Amino acid sequence: MTMSMVMASSHKIFLLFFFITFLHFPTTQAQTNLDSSCSSNKTFAANSAFQSDRTTLLSSLASNNTTDTEFYNATVSSGGDTAYGLFMCRGDVNLTTCHQCVVNATQRLPSECRSSKEAIIWYDECLLRYSNRSFFSTVDTRPRVGLLNTGNVPNQASFMRTLYDTMNKTADVAAKPAVGKKKYATGTANFSAFQTVYCMAQCTPDLSPSDCRRCLSGTIGDLDWCCDGKQGGRVLYPSCNVRYELYPFYYQSEASVPTPTPAIIPPTNTTGSQGKGGISSSIEIK
Structure with a gap:
């Protein structure tokens, strides 16, 4: 057998091995x-x-x-x-x-x-x-999980007022969706000439509108426990959850709250050491 024939045979064996390996390689998509x-x-x-x-x-x-x-x-x-x-x-x-x-x-x-x-x-x-x-069809608020971005925003009190206002409006929409729509909504607010806060709220569909809003009120109230003055964070309950970031982390939805007139808060660098990933640490109560 010539050297070229040996190389061709080895090449075919390699391709066959690659193909078999590919077929048996796990295809589970990496998710967070x-x-x-x-x-x-x-x-x-x-x-x-x-x-x-x-x-x-x-x-x-x-x-x-x-x-x-x-x-x-x-x-x-x-x-x-x-x-x-x-x-x-x-x-x-x-x-x-x-x-x-x-x-x-x-x-x-x-x-x-x-x-x-x-x-x-x-x-x-x-x-x-x-x-x-x-x-x-039951509101469960425990266990709860808080995840936050360790970066701080300037003028934290003003930022948190804007955040709570926007998150509550978003929760109102999520709790009473249009017929056939999910108990899910997003909202945005400009808090400077250069920056926007993006909010999301969701309940399990089996909750009543009043129970959904009550659940979301709990998660919103826990934002100070989780993420007071931080550039991003979320609170997770078994029955509902909320999240906010300084970048668009969700796909645009028709269940969204219009962007209000911006408040005057100086801009801040949101990339920091964590980049767009946003979440860098967590707190939890079982």
């Missing part, structure tokens, strides 16, 4: 896992009925995240405790991203909360939770 919470005082035994029900429940949530579903809840009971679960995707993400996020969550949560009867996981693009108690 923000946090998770597992009950430590409510647990189940290995190979118990609840463990089997949880497995069936998570499989149901993953398989029912179809091309037209961005929120879904389910129950599974084969004796003993019933397993309740739901997922909700962020209001502006596309259905492909939503589906991948739910699949990621159903795969990751049981490994992080191996024997917990109650657990929740938040991604940037979705949340997923389960419990042995029925929580559908």
Whole structure:
């Protein structure tokens, strides 16, 4: 066999190896896992009925995240405790991203909360939770998570007034959407000639308008606990969440609050050491 034939044969073997490797390489899209919470005082035994029900429940949530579903809840009971679960995707993400996020969550949560009867996981693009108690159509405010950008804004008091005003208007829209629309809204406010604050609010669709607004009032009230005077942050509850940044972090939606007349607050550099990523540390209460 000549050297050229050996090289050609080696090349074919390499291509075949690459092709086989590509087919077996994991295709799960990398998405941002923000946090998770597992009950430590409510647990189940290995190979118990609840463990089997949880497995069936998570499989149901993953398989029912179809091309037209961005929120879904389910129950599974084969004796003993019933397993309740739901997922909700962020209001502006596309259905492909939503589906991948739910699949990621159903795969990751049981490994992080191996024997917990109650657990929740938040991604940037979705949340997923389960419990042995029925929580559908119920406002749950714990566990809560706060995520913040460590960079400060100047004139913090003025900035926070603008933020609270805009976030409350955004929450009003999210809590009472048009018929057939999600309980999701975005809003913006110019707080200087050069800078804008971008806000987002969302509730699970099973909440009533009044319960949604009550839940969002809690998250907005927790902004001072989480992110007072910071360039960006979010508060996550099981039933709702809010977020703000000094850059557009969401896709434009028809459920948005008009930009008001700008207030006079001096500009600040929002890139800092964290860049556009924004979130650099977290605080949490279980």
